[in-house]
Structures are given as C-alpha cells and as structure tokens.
Amino acid sequence: MTWKTDDFKEGLTKPVLVVGAGGIGCELLKNLAQTGFTKIHVVDLDTIDISNLNRQFLFRKEHVSKSKAEIATAAVKAMNPKIDITFDHGSVISDKYDINYLKQFVVVFNALDNFAARAHVNRICLAADVPLIESGSAGYKGNVFTIIKGKTECFECLGKPQQKSFPNCTIRNTPSEFVHCVVWAKSVFNQLFGQVDPDEDVSPSAEDADAENKDVEDKPEANGDEKAVEKPLLGKSVREIASQSGYDPQKVFHKLFSDDITYLLTMTHLWKERRPPRPLTWEGNSAAGAGNNNTVWPLQTWEGIFTNAVNELGQRFAEVNAVGNVLDWDKDDEVAMNFVAAASNIRANIFNIPMKSVFDIKSMAGNIIPAIATTNAMVAGMIVIEAIRLLRNGVDDLRAAYAAGKLINNRLISSSKVAPPNAKCFICGGGNREIHIAVNVEKMRVATFQDVVLKKGLSFAEPDVVLIGPSTIIISSEDDVDPTKTLHDFGLRSSSMLDCDDFKQDLTVKIIIEQDSSLDEKQYEIRDGAAKEEPMEGVASSSAPRKRVAEAVENGDGILSKRSRIEAN
Numbered sequence: 136m137t138w139k140t141d142d143f144k145e146g147l148t149k150p151v152l153v154v155g156a157g158g159i160g161c162e163l164l165k166n167l168a169q170t171g172f173t174k175i176h177v178v179d180l181d182t183i184d185i186s187n188l189n190r191q192f193l194f195r196k197e198h199v200s201k202s203k204a205e206i207a208t209a210a211v212k213a214m215n216p217k218i219d220i221t222f223d224h225g226s227v228i229s230d231k232y233d234i235n236y237l238k239q240f241v242v243v244f245n246a247l248d249n250f251a252a253r254a255h256v257n258r259i260c261l262a263a264d265v266p267l268i269e270s271g272s273a274g275y276k277g278n279v280f281t282i283i284k285g286k287t288e289c290f291e292c293l294g295k296p297q298q299k300s301f302p303n304c305t306i307r308n309t310p311s312e313f314v315h316c317v318v319w320a321k322s323v324f325n326q327l328f329g330q331v332d333p334d335e336d337v338s339p340s341a342e343d344a345d346a347e348n349k350d351v352e353d354k355p356e357a358n359g360d361e362k363a364v365e366k367p368l369l370g371k372s373v374r375e376i377a378s379q380s381g382y383d384p385q386k387v388f389h390k391l392f393s394d395d396i397t398y399l400l401t402m403t404h405l406w407k408e409r410r411p412p413r414p415l416t417w418e419g420n421s422a423a424g425a426g427n428n429n430t431v432w433p434l435q436t437w438e439g440i441f442t443n444a445v446n447e448l449g450q451r452f453a454e455v456n457a458v459g460n461v462l463d464w465d466k467d468d469e470v471a472m473n474f475v476a477a478a479s480n481i482r483a484n485i486f487n488i489p490m491k492s493v494f495d496i497k498s499m500a501g502n503i504i505p506a507i508a509t510t511n512a513m514v515a516g517m518i519v520i521e522a523i524r525l526l527r528n529g530v531d532d533l534r535a536a537y538a539a540g541k542l543i544n545n546r547l548i549s550s551s552k553v554a555p556p557n558a559k560c561f562i563c564g565g566g567n568r569e570i571h572i573a574v575n576v577e578k579m580r581v582a583t584f585q586d587v588v589l590k591k592g593l594s595f596a597e598p599d600v601v602l603i604g605p606s607t608i609i610i611s612s613e614d615d616v617d618p619t620k621t622l623h624d625f626g627l628r629s630s631s632m633l634d635c636d637d638f639k640q641d642l643t644v645k646i647i648i649e650q651d652s653s654l655d656e657k658q659y660e661i662r663d664g665a666a667k668e669e670p671m672e673g674v675a676s677s678s679a680p681r682k683r684v685a686e687a688v689e690n691g692d693g694i695l696s697k698r699s700r701i702e703a704n
C-alpha cells in the first residue's frame with residue numbers, strides 16, 4: 136500500500152506559505168519542491184549577504200545584494216518549472232499578511248530567526264485557524280513542532296525566553312566566570328566611547344551585596360597620605376578620566392585595573408570567602424606577543440593591545456564626537472573587538488580567572504551560535520515529514536521532533552507527542568486573557584510602554600490601548616503618542632485596568648497595572664508567577680522579591696529544553 140493516496144496528492148496541490156528564505160528556508164523550499172508541493176508562496180524581507188552563501192545554497196556569489204525571496208523563487212522554478220511559486224520581498228508583519236490573506240493556505244511554515252516575527256505569525260495563524268509548522272536551529276540543535284488552534288500548544292505557550300543576564304554586583308564587584316568579564320568589558324567600551332548609560336556603570340558598586348559592609352562607607356573621608364586606600368578616584372567616571380586626559384591609555388588602565396580594584400579590596404567582607412583580586416600597574420608593554428587569534432596570549436601582550444585600542448578608539452571617538460556622535464561596539468570591527476578581548480582578559484587575570492583567545496571571546500561577546508548547514512538540512516527534513524503527517528492524518532499523527540545535538544538512545548533525531556495548549560497561555564489558552572504588569576507609572580512614559588512593554592515584550596504589532604472605566608484612549612495605533620507623557624499623566628494608578636487590542640493579530644488582552652516605585656522608567660515585570668529570577672548576590676532571598684524583571688533589551692535567541700523553541704536558524 137502506498138502512502139501517496141489520491142487525497143495526499145490532492146493535498147500537495149494546495150497553497151503553502153514559507154516565511155523566511157534563509158538557512159532553513161532554502162533547504163525547506165528545495166524539499167517542498169522535491170516532495171511534490173506545487174503551489175508555494177515565499178516571503179523574506181532581506182537581501183543576500185556574502186556570509187549566507189556557505190549554507191543558503193540556492194544563492195550564488197552573483198546574487199549578493201539581491202532579494203532572497205526572489206532568487207530562491209527562481210532557483211525553485213529552475214528545479215521544476217511546473218511549480219507555481221510566487222514571492223514577496225517584504226516583512227510578514229506587513230499589512231498584506233492579514234488574517235484573511237492567510238486563510239488561503241493549507242499550512243504555513245516558519246523558517247525565521249527572531250521572536251517577534253515568530254510570535255506574530257503564531258497569532259495570525261491561530262486567528263486564521265491555519266496550521267503552522269514552527270522550526271529553528273542553533274548550532275547542532277534543532278526542533279520542529281506543529282501548532283494547531285485548540286489542539287496543540289502554540290509558539291508562546293512556554294512564555295518568552297529570557298535573555299541571560301547577570302547580577303549587576305557580580306559584573307562590577309565579584310566576577311567569577313570569564314563571561315562576567317566580557318559583559319563588563321563591553322560596558323566599559325560604551326562608557327568610554329559610546330552612549331553613556333548610567334545603568335551600565337562599570338565601577339565598583341557599594342550597594343546591594345555590600346550593604347552590610349561598613350568598612351568603606353563609614354570611614355571618614357580620606358586625607359593626605361591615606362588617600363590611595365580610602366576612596367581612590369571613585370568619584371570620577373572612567374569617561375571623565377579618559378576625556379580629561381585626552382584618552383591617555385595609561386590613565387584609563389590605571390583607573391580600571393588599579394584604582395577600582397584597590398577600592399574593591401577595601402570592601403573586605405567580599406573577600407572573606409573569595410580569592411581577592413590583584414591590582415595591576417601599567418608597564419607600557421607592547422602588543423608584540425600577539426599571534427594566532429585561537430591562542431591565549433600573555434598578559435603583557437593584552438596590556439599592549441589595550442593601549443593600542445584605547446589610542447585608536449580615542450581618536451575615532453574624538454572625530455565622531457565633534458559632530459555629536461558616539462561609537463557603537465561591533466564584533467567585526469577588529470579594534471573594538473581587540474579592546475573588549477584585552478579588557479576582559481586583563482580583568483579575568485586580576486580576578487584569577489583563566490584568560491581566553493580572541494576567537495573564544497568573540498563568540499561570547501557577539502552571542503554567536505554558529506549556523507550549521509547540516510542541522511538546517513535535518514530540520515528542513517523534519518518539517519516536510521511533519522507536513523506529510525499533517526496532510527495525511529491531521530493532528531493525531533503529529534510529533535514534535537528535535538535534534539539535541541547529541542545521540543539520545545542512539546538517535547540523532549528524537550520526537551515526542553505534541554503538547555496540548557497551555558491553559559495559562561495568554562495567546563491560545565482561552566478563558567481570561569489577563570496579564571498583570573508591574574511598572575512605575577510615575578516614571579514610565581506611554582511611548583516606552585508602547586515600544587518596550589507591548590511591542591518588544593509582548594510582541595503586539597499595532598496595539599490600541601484604552602483605560603477601562605473612564606475609557607481614556609492611552610495608545611491609538613493610528614496616532615503617534617506624546618513622547619513626554621507618563622502613564623501617570625494619563626491617569627494610570629495601581630490596579631488600573633487596560634484593554635489592549637491588536638486588530639492585526641485579532642487579539643484582545645486585559646492588562647492590570649501594578650504600581651512599583653522601585654522600578655525605573657524602562658523596567659517592567661510580568662507578574663504571572665512564571666519565570667523567576669535569582670535574587671542579587673548577597674541579598675537574603677527571603678527579602679528579595681523573586682520576580683521576573685524584563686528590561687528594555689532585545690531578547691536574545693535563547694534556547695532550549697526538550698520541547699522549547701529555537702530562535703535562530
């Protein structure tokens with residue numbers, strides 16, 4: 136008996152939508168064409184970059200800078216001219232891809248690389264009641280699962296993966312892993328050459344973990360000879376020291392690796408159970424020992440590299456600053472990368488943490504998980520198997536498939552039953568769509584609430600927000616918000632209730648505001664009892680509210696439990 140029944144063959148002629156023509160998308164389009172799908176529409180907003188060519192095999196060198204969707208479409212046509220394939224060079228979040236448009240497809244395939252687009256497609260597919268096959272890969276890991284309204288969990292049932300963050304006091308006072316030094320070094324770059332952000336202060340912190348430490352705070356101000364041990368220059372920021380000295384590398388080095396470390400040593404209780412750091416003095420070393428980027432160089436060499444990088448970046452900063460700009464850190468800018476590599480290695484050495492190579496630091500600092508062509512090929516294969524199951528037997532036959540990057544029971548690819556919808560999911564769970572959000576209404580501006588909380592945090596595309604009761608319009612998707620107004624200015628208080636409606640996603644959610652004056656203007660907390668954050672080091676856990684704090688940061692492509700989703704591909 137063949138599985139290619141007439142019904143199945145008929146299914147292959149129905150229109151399918153492929154969202155994303157990158158690593159997984161190229162493999163998938165080829166598989167769909169070879170499996171016999173005959174009506175395909177593909178959408179991708181990007182153009183081909185030379186770095187895509189190693190794995191996005193539908194593209195060639197001559198296609199660089201051309202539309203991915205267009206070239207992929209032409210390549211599929213060349214494979215089989217009978218296939219009716221069309222494309223859009225644009226975003227799936229654009230108006231064209233509304234719920235009605237989606238209803239023509241028998242299945243949608245996500246081959247995306249970011250949470251926002253994935254969440255949006257999840258919502259519009261649920262609203263249109265069209266099955267969505269979601270997929271992702273990161274390094275050797277990959278997964279595929281199908282989302283069917285009311286039958287399976289959706290993309291957002293497990294909540295949004297939180298970016299790994301480290302307690303501020305660990306970064307500033309007591310680094311214990313190399314990555315803490317990398318995070319610190321990237322902040323130093325911004326403090327010296329970028330947009331100064333007070334939340335990214337790099338100097339020792341006398342707060343939090345050190346609240347009990349009276350040694351420093353209670354001592355009278357230093358005078359005369361004792362100055363070096365008391366509060367060495369902590370009053371001046373590294374930016375002030377740098378600009379007052381014309382970015383003198385010796386002065387910057389002295390502040391970061393001598394004065395600040397000496398200051399930390401005065402917080403004696405920090406070092407009762409830790410190995411204390413060791414201040415360094417600048418010796419004017421050169422970068423002569425530098426060699427292969429894969430090897431770890433001697434400390435003196437890093438000092439020389441640090442010196443060269445401060446000199447060059449200081450000059451660049453002076454040029455751009457003269458016209459009101461600042462520098463942005465970029466892992467592919469060799470000098471900026473060298474600065475971070477040198478600063479993190481010197482700090483690591485001071486804190487007795489083994490140093491690392493530029494290559495290792497680059498992948499830590501750039502948060503890079505390599506895209507691997509064979510993983511994408513495996514994922515695209517799994518997607519088509521799921522699509523065939525879906526077309527043949529519907530939801531009963533589906534499996535969530537994943538590659539864990541290692542053999543499990545001698546298999547590279549494993550699968551599990553599809554999970555049912557999470558009753559608590561605010562997208563597909565049914566019942567009350569309510570979210571409790573803590574903000575500081577006096578500090579948070581409506582514009583921040585719109586961009587950071589609703590769009591970045593909760594993945595709304597075009598939210599309209601009304602204050603329930605007085606029916607005040609807080610945000611209208613058709614008008615710009617007043618950038619000066621706070622939530623308080625619009626009458627929001629603790630327990631205020633908002634109706635948040637997104638026409639594009641056919642989604643209405645009730646938001647209950649909880650006032651928390653400990654939060655700053657860009658912070659918010661989803662108080663749903665879901666993900667918890669560890670308390671700050673040194674703060675008794677009983678006194679620390681163990682809640683999720685989401686910041687105004689783009690979420691990283693976080694990964695992975697058995698069933699969880701993969702954000703990159």
Ligand SMILES: Nc1ncnc2c1ncn2[C@@H]1O[C@H](COP(=O)(O)OP(=O)(O)OP(=O)(O)O)[C@@H](O)[C@H]1O
Pocket residue numbers: 154155156157158159160178179180181184186187203225226227228246247248249252506703704
């Ligand atoms: N909103 C969107 N609408 C349409 N396509 C999108 C959207 N967001 C992302 N994409 C596309 O999804 C694809 C994801 O593929 P992939 O992860 O291989 O990314 P890439 O950008 O090609 O590679 P890399 O990030 O490694 O340079 C990309 O081609 C990207 O342009």
Ligand SMILES: [Zn+2]
Pocket residue numbers: 288289290291292293556557560561562563564
């Ligand atoms: Zn859900």
